[in-house]
Amino acid sequence: MKYLVALLFGLFAFSLNAQTIEGAWKLTHQNGKPVTNQEFIKIYQDGYFAYGAKETGTNKFLQAGGGLFTMEGSDYAEHLDFYTADPDQVGTKNQYKIDFADNKLVISGKVKGKDLIEIWEKVGSREDDLTQNWVITGRKVDGETRSMTPGARRTVKILSGGRFQWIAFNSETKEFSGTGGGTYEAKDGKYTEQITFFSRDDSRVGASLSFDYEVKDNQWHHSGLSSTGNPIYEIWSSYREAYLNKK
Structure with a gap:
């Protein structure tokens, strides 16, 4: 028994x-x-x-x-x-x-x-190096890193289960700037997105974008060419650490 x-x-x-x-x-x-x-x-x-x-x-x-x-x-x-x-x-x-x-x-x-x-x-339900909720906290421009402090206006990127979605918004004014998402792969320093929806331009759906990535000190360093073909270098931090814990 x-x-x-x-x-x-x-x-x-x-x-x-x-x-x-x-x-x-x-x-x-x-x-x-x-x-x-x-x-x-x-x-x-x-x-x-x-x-x-x-x-x-x-x-x-x-x-x-x-x-x-x-x-x-x-x-x-x-x-x-x-x-x-x-x-x-x-x-x-x-x-x-x-x-x-x-x-x-x-x-x-x-x-x-x-x-x-x-x-x-x-x-x-897949997990990988980038499975986390992120908020952008920096960009490199002309070799110089420019820090960004997330506040009411912020850009979040959530990755889990092989899916991603980014969102730019202002939670105080209720202004919505844009979003996009789809499926992704992150392996051996290469991050590839397959876009399945995009609020700003439906014609971008189906596009595949590849980037280099590295996670250092719980920050996601993301570099390559944007959907418009321009070079980017972004730094994303844990949403909880960079935003929630500092409110």
């Missing part, structure tokens, strides 16, 4: 540990209806989330949102830093219930008094 109880407890603990929210997810159903002709990808990492959405046939950008999240048992909350579908919600917190089942995530609750039920399917 003691053995059976211990075994059941071990299986239960394993199940809880196996259900991690970090990684990349795709929206499959909303309020009981399948999501068709649109793609919503949501990334969770280091207590932060971001999503981007597009039309699948035209690659037209639809919306983006993200911010900090908390999860305790089945209680789940999102605190919005940016939200293009309804900027008035930036700075607010939405409370939900959350459940895991068969590699799926079920989020349910009310938003502005209306019921919301979403089902997300996990599409990536």
